[in-house]
Amino acid sequence: MAKNKKTTIQDLANYANVSIGTIDRVIHNRGKVSEAKRKKVEEAIKKLGFNPNLLARTLALGQQFMVCSLLPEASSPDSYWTLPKKGIAQAVEGHRDFGMQLEVFEYSLFDETSFVKMADAIIEKNPSGVILAPLFEKESHNFIDKLEERDIPYVFIDANIADRKNLSYIGPHLKGSGFIAGKLLNSILGPSDDILIIHIVKGLENSAHTAIVEKGFKEFFQAMEGKVRGKISSITIPTTVESELNRELTKYYIKNPGVKGVFVSNSRAHLISRYHALHDLDIKVVGFDTVPGNLTELKKGHIDYIISQRPVFQGVTAVRVLFDFFVYKKLPESVQFVPLDIIIKENVDYYINFQYQ
Structure with a gap:
């Protein structure tokens, strides 16, 4: 791969089959990383032509990227919506040294007014980007209009709204x-x-x-x-x-x-x-x-x-899309369907162990 190609830390993580956090620890030579994983990361850096100085220059300019997420509130610690939020939080933490911050907003799936209230609060924040689950369609359109007026990029997860200017939709078909x-x-x-x-x-x-x-x-x-x-x-x-x-x-x-x-x-x-x-x-x-x-x-x-529908993966990917857009001005694929996995009693434990390893 050419040395001038704008490789991201997510590309390194995918190539080395490790977490973004592991990539960060190797690059900055901090924390504990096994020798095997360190060699994988070093090989990925060499093969993909990664230049950490590009990100260093970004930080030197004092750039900060505030991401706001607007997803349904989790009715309990075991709720579905804890999963994409987990993915978002993990990915932002992995990019925190590169100027990314997260502010979480939640709305009730049984109260459209809560969506409007949180959407207005996000507009007041004037964030760098937004991750949105647009489950109330009418209210989402109104919110999106305001985002587009202010040139705030946004990504859909879990549900899509056609004919809008979102950077990407990440979720199931x-x-x-x-x-x-x-x-x-x-x-x-x-x-x-x-x-x-x-x-x-x-x-x-x-x-x-x-x-x-x-x-x-x-x-x-x-x-x-x-x-x-x-x-x-x-x-x-x-x-x-x-x-x-x-x-x-x-x-x-x-x-x-x-x-x-x-x-x-x-x-x-x-x-x-x-x-x-x-x-x-x-x-x-x-x-x-x-x-x-x-x-x-x-x-x-x-x-x-x-x-x-791989909700953790949806959250991680949404953050990666925004980061690549902020730093590299990279436009993602407009639609990124997640795999749909069929889980039965006989394979559930294997799947869960694989999904969260």
Whole structure:
């Protein structure tokens, strides 16, 4: 690789298969690094033509990069949203010596006004860049308008909004993830079994990404071309309070006893599977993401498949995109789909050990 190529520390980390923190410790000769890892990093620096002096000059100019993240609040330490936030925090820490700072803002998935309040607070900060999960579409458009007026670059994770000027979207192929969920659920159901899609969100009308996932799910069955399939219905439950959620499920199942398969369109499948187990219901479940509640229910056999969207990786990649843009003026790919991993009871431990090593 040419010596003048603008190699990043993330490139070094990828090449050497080590963390950004390890790269930082080797470059600055501090902290403990095994000899094997040090040799890998030194080889990467040589092979990729990395010039740390470029970053040193950036620091000498006193440049600071304030990144603001605006993601849903984590309802508990085991919530899905702790995972992309973990990735963002880790990546910013790895770039801290190069002038990057992070300020975290959170909004409630059940209160659009909280999104508006946090978005306005970010605008007042006038940050260098923003990482955004645009789950309230209307409010996100208004926020994005203000970012673009001020030439503040921004990156989407987890959900995308088309025809905006975001640097990149980093997340799942939404329709594809729904299609895969449909194929998985169909594989473990009888041909005439009814299916229920459950959205646990404030309102489907302002959650375009959720509607896209449902569309992908239904497209799988539409592609079956005449094969017998039971009824496919969907409901939206605007709460994560289990007593309220259970009440809604009870009312639905009393009226629809033919349901044998459920697809939960977000990371809260464990709430549904716990209800099934409590009432001794033999209903297959497919959901998203390796949050602790889902993993517990998967190991118990109450969830059949989990589709992982690599949320930690999404957060790390979003920071890398902004850093490369700040320092190198490097434009990323406009869409960066993450792999969709299929997790079952038999491979879950291997996957978790690999994902977080």
